[in-house]
Amino acid sequence: MTETLERLTHALLAVAKKAGAEAADAMAVDGRSTSIDIRAGALEQAERSEAVEIGLRVLIGGRQACVSASDISDATVAALAERAVAMAREAPDDPTAGLADPSQIARGWDLPSLELADPAEEPGAAALEADARAAEAGAMAQRGITQVQASAGYSARRVHLAASNGFSGHYARTSRSVSAVAFTGEGTAMERDYAGEGRVFQADLPGATAIGTLAAERALARAGAVRPKTGHFPVLFDERIAASLVGHLLSAVNGTSIARGASWLGDALGAQVLPKGMSIIEDPLRPRISGSRPFDAEGLPTRKRMIVQDGILMGWTLDLATGRKLGMPSTANAARGTSSPPSPATSNIDLTPGPLTREVLIAEMRTGLLVTSLIGSTINPTTGDYSRGAAGFWVENGEVQFPVNECTIAGNLRDMLRSMIAANDARAHLSTRVPSLLVEGLTIAGA
Numbered sequence: 001m002t003e004t005l006e007r008l009t010h011a012l013l014a015v016a017k018k019a020g021a022e023a024a025d026a027m028a029v030d031g032r033s034t035s036i037d038i039r040a041g042a043l044e045q046a047e048r049s050e051a052v053e054i055g056l057r058v059l060i061g062g063r064q065a066c067v068s069a070s071d072i073s074d075a076t077v078a079a080l081a082e083r084a085v086a087m088a089r090e091a092p093d094d095p096t097a098g099l100a101d102p103s104q105i106a107r108g109w110d111l112p113s114l115e116l117a118d119p120a121e122e123p124g125a126a127a128l129e130a131d132a133r134a135a136e137a138g139a140m141a142q143r144g145i146t147q148v149q150a151s152a153g154y155s156a157r158r159v160h161l162a163a164s165n166g167f168s169g170h171y172a173r174t175s176r177s178v179s180a181v182a183f184t185g186e187g188t189a190m191e192r193d194y195a196g197e198g199r200v201f202q203a204d205l206p207g208a209t210a211i212g213t214l215a216a217e218r219a220l221a222r223a224g225a226v227r228p229k230t231g232h233f234p235v236l237f238d239e240r241i242a243a244s245l246v247g248h249l250l251s252a253v254n255g256t257s258i259a260r261g262a263s264w265l266g267d268a269l270g271a272q273v274l275p276k277g278m279s280i281i282e283d284p285l286r287p288r289i290s291g292s293r294p295f296d297a298e299g300l301p302t303r304k305r306m307i308v309q310d311g312i313l314m315g316w317t318l319d320l321a322t323g324r325k326l327g328m329p330s331t332a333n334a335a336r337g338t339s340s341p342p343s344p345a346t347s348n349i350d351l352t353p354g355p356l357t358r359e360v361l362i363a364e365m366r367t368g369l370l371v372t373s374l375i376g377s378t379i380n381p382t383t384g385d386y387s388r389g390a391a392g393f394w395v396e397n398g399e400v401q402f403p404v405n406e407c408t409i410a411g412n413l414r415d416m417l418r419s420m421i422a423a424n425d426a427r428a429h430l431s432t433r434v435p436s437l438l439v440e441g442l443t444i445a446g447a
Contacts (some may be wrong), residue, residue, distance in 0.1 A: 001088025001278050004028075004030075004052075005028035005029075005030055005052075005158060005159075005160035005170060006028075006121060006160050006162070006168065008026070008028040008052075008054055008072055008077070008160070008439070009026040009027065009054075009160050009161065009162035009167075009168070010026075010162055011054045011074075011075055011077055012024070012026035012028075012054060012080070012081065012162075013025075013026055013162060013163070013164055015077055015078050015080075015082075015132065016056060016058050016071075016079035016081040016084065016085065016162065016164075018081070018201075019036075019058075019081040019082050019084075019085040020060070020085045021058035021059065021060060021081070021084070021085050021088070021156075021164075022059055022060050022061065023058070023059040023098065023099050023163075023164045024056060024057060024058045024059065024084075024163065024167070025056075025057050025099060025161065025162065025163035025164070025167075025296040025298075025299075025441050026057075026068075026161070026162050026334070027053075027054065027055040027056075027159065027160070027161050027163070027337075027338050028051045028052065028053070028054050028055075028072075028159075028160045028273070029052065029054075029055075029157065029158070029159050029160075029338060030051075030052045030157070030158045031049070031051055031052075031053075031155065031156070031157040031158075032048075032049065032051075032122075032155070032156055033047075033048070033049050033127070033153065033154065033155035033156070033158075034046075034047070034048050034123075034125055034128060034153065034154050034155075035151060035153040035154075036048045036125060036128040036129045036131075036132045036151065036152050036153070037132065037149065037151045038129070038132040038133055038135075038136050038148075038149070038150045038151070039148070039149050039150075040148075040361075041136070041148065043129065044149075045123055046125060046129075048125070048271075051070055051358040052066065052072055052160055053068060053069070053070050053338045054069055054070075054072055054077070054080070054338060055067070055068040055336075055338025055339055056079070056081060056084050057084070057159055057336065057341055058067070058084040058085055058088050058282050059087060059088065059097060059098060059099070060085070060088045061093065062093040062094045062095045062096075062097050062098070062206045062265070062440050063088045063089065063090075063091040063094070063097070064088055064091060064092050064094065064341060065084050065085075065087035065088040065096045066084070066339055066340055066341055067080050067083050067084040067087070068080075068337075068339035070084075073277075076098065079312045089224075090365070093289070094321070095324075096320075096321040096322075096324035096325050097164050097273050097321055097341070098320065098321075098324075099164065099165045099166070099298070099320075100163075100165055100167070100298050100299055100300055100320060100330075102165050102166050104300055105163075105165060105166060105167040105301075106167070106169065106297040106299055106300060106301035106302075109169075109294035109295065109301065110294075111171055111294055111418060112285060114171075114285065114287055114288075114292050114293075114294060115200065115201070115288045116171055116172060116173040116174075116292060116293075117156070117171075117172040117173055117200075117203045118174040118176070118200060118202055118203075118221070118287075119360065120201070120203065120225055121179075122154060122156065122201050123154050123176070123202065123211070123303070126151065126156060126447075128152040128353060129152070130208075130324075131152035131178050131208040132150040132151055132152040132178070132208070133425070133429050134207075134208035134209045134212065135148075135150040135151075135152070135178055135179070135180040135208040135209065135211050135212035135215075136148045136150040136180065136212055137182070137209065137212065138208065138209035138211065138213040138215075138216070138342065139180050139182040139212035139213065139215050139216040139219075139335065140212075140442045141213070141216075142182075142213065142216035142217065142220060142258055144184050144220050144223065145182050145183065145184055145216045145220070146183050146184055146185065146186065146190075146220065147182075147183040148181065148183070148212065148215075148216075148440070149180065149181045150178075150179070150180040150181075150198055150212060151177075151178070151179050151180075152177065152178045152179075152206060152208070153175075153176070153177045154174070154176050154177075154202075154380065155174065155175045156172065156173070156174045157172065157173055157174075157290065158170065158171075158172040158319070159171060159172070161295075161297065161299060161371055163298075165299070167295075167299030169294070169295055169299065171293060171294055173200065173290065174200055174201075175198055175199070175200060175272075175290060176198065176199055176200075176201075176202045176205050177196065177197065177198035177199075177205075178196065178197055178198075178205065178206075178208045178211050179194065179195065179196030179197070179215075180194065180195055180196070180211055180212040180216075181194045181215060181222075182194070182212070182213040182215040182216040182218070182219040182372070183219060184219045184220055184222070185223055189223075189224075191219055191222040191223055191225055191403070191405075192219050192222075193215060193218035193219040193221075193222055193372075193373075194215050194218070194416035195212070195213065195214040195215035196216065197211055197297065198290070199429065200288045200289065200290055201288055202292070204288070204323075204429070208368070213251050218372075221393075221403060222391070222403045222444040223403070224403060225386070225391065225400065225402075225403035225404055225405040225406075226403075226404060226405070226447070227404060227405065227406045227407055227446040228369060228394050228404040228446050228447065229444070229446055230444060230447065231443075232287055232441055232442070232443055233367060233368040233369055233439075233441075233442065233444050234366075234367075234368035234369075234438060234440050234441065234442070235364045235368055235369045235370075235371055235409055235439050235442045235444070236361055236362060236365055236368065236369070236370045236371065236395075236436060236437070236438045237436060237437045237438075237439065238315060238358075238370060238371060238436055239358070239425050239426060239434070239435055239436045240372060240391065240429070241371060241372065241373065241374050241434065242436055242437040243349075243434040243436045244374060244430045245413075245416065245434075245437055245439075246349065246351055246432070246434050247302065248379060248384075248386070248413055249251075249265070249273065249274075249280070249308075249413070249417060250280075250307070250317065250346050251381075252264055252265040252266075252381070252384070252413075253265055253307065253315075253316050253317055253326075254316070254317050254344050254345075255316045255317055255318040255319065255322030255323065255326065255333075255344045256322055256343060256344060257381065258316050258322070258326060259322050259325040259326055260354045262381050262382060263381065263382070264380070264381060264382055264383055264413065264414065265313065265324070265384075265414075266382035268313050269313055270312060270313065270314075270318070271312065271313055271316070272311050272312055272418065273308060273311065273312070273313045273414075273417055273418065274308050274311040274417055274418065274420065275311055275418060275419070275420060275421075276310060276311045277310060277311065277352065277420065278308070278311055278350060278352045278400065278420070278422065279306060279308050279309050279310060279311075279351075279352045280306075280307040280308040280350070280351055280352075281304065281305070281306055281349070281350045282305050282346050282347060282348060282349055282350075283304040283347075283348050283350065284302040284303070284304075284347040284348055285302060285303070285304065286348050287346050288429075289348055289429070289431050290431050291347040291348040291431035291432075292347065292348060292431075293347060295332075296319070296330075296332045296333060296334040296335070296342075296366050297319075297334040297335050297336040297342045298319060298320050298330070298332075298334040298342050300320075300330055300332035300334070300349075301332060302332050302347070303332060303366055305331060307346075307349075310394065311418075315328075315331065316328065316331070316344075317331055317333045317335055317344045317345070318330050318331045318333060319334035319335075319336065319342045319343060319344045320342070321342070322343075322344055331344075331440050333345060333346060333347075335427070346356040347431065348431045349432045349433070349434070350426075350433045351422060351426070351433065351434045351435065352422065352424055353422050353423070353424045353425075353426055353435045354421060354422035354424055354435065355424060356423055356424060357423060357424060357425065358415040358423045358425050358435075358436045360423075360440045361421065361423050361436065362395055362398060362399070363398035363399070364398070364399065364438075365395060365398070365438060366395070366397065366398050367395060367397070368395050369390070369392055369393075369394060369395065369404065369407075369409070369444055370392045370393040370394075370395055370400060371390045371391070371392040371409065372391065372392040372393070373390065373391040373392065374388050374389065375388065375389035375390065375391070376388060376389045384411070384412050384413035384414050385412055386409075386410060386411050386412060386413050386416065387408060387409070387410040388408065388409055388410075389406075389407070389408055390407055390408065390409045391403075391404060391405040391406070391407070392404060397402075404446070406446070407444055407445060407446040408444070408445040408446075409442050409443070409444055409445075410442065410443045410445070411439070411441070411442040411443065415441075416439045416442070419440045419441070420436050420438065420439055421437070421439075422428070422436070422437055422438075423435040423436040423437070423438075
């Protein structure tokens, strides 16, 4: 299939040039996936999808257009190019649009070392159903659980990218996952929680029964939740949701937001944005990690880089277009689908862990809120004002006392990020590795 994808991309480039494109890049993607859902002991849904998609971007001067299709016949490929060129001639001029210079493109990479695709045989639907049922059984075995939804899935995807500047490259990736959502109580007293795991290699996936058991234990711990008191308290973001705080920072330093002048960190390059000693590192070359890739969506070689070093913001996240708008080189962070042009996006992220466990941070916070679930989001992109619905556990005298829900936490991201204290509980297999984070002085609106 890899040869077929390569042939498709080069055929798209050839017909685009014949149709009048000055430059072009093309993607071909072959994907297949299977998912099984179990609910109340019965098979609720079984889905299987297989598809090949093609996408073409053409450029005429600073004008560009993107088209895509799921039909890969020669007639469709030719028609796609004609349509793209016609669209580009009517598109607005953007002097920053364009392919990479041939001197910038990746020309060699060690794909086997990244281990992005599991060579093991694809699991059948029966194997996935067995995993989903095992997760359900693990949850239902816990007394007090009233209902469980369990799922198992597998996906495999191959991508080939080629461009008229000489770039041509491919990679494949696989994913295997099991998850469960457990419910306890009834009516307005119903509470739920979840657990889930996903891995690139099937052999690395934890047992399905343990995943279901963990979902049940989390749900049962939430039984009898009440609204917490209102006031200013420290908030500990559990490792499961702490990555959202770093995500807000990453969104604010994305080149698209910076170029539009719509970022609360637009003036922060070279300034302190995290506590001293805390860094954010992007490494798209970690083996067996879902976010890894040898090159970006514009054919530039990916590399490890510091986004924040020792608390200081070191740079923006850029593709070629946003880099040109800001007078900076691309950071090789372009991402795209078959139907859209590239835009900047990060891959594997690491936040510097602290020396303390989550339990020690709970003890040190004395009185406050341990957040395990976030609901909704109101983030002002220009001021960094933060407000989110939350649920979790109330802490008194350094110990978890009771579950809470239906509350709101609010603050300003500039202040929140600069006051963070990190635990040491980040999970090593995740693409984004962020430990639990303690933030001082947030406003909690509860009872």
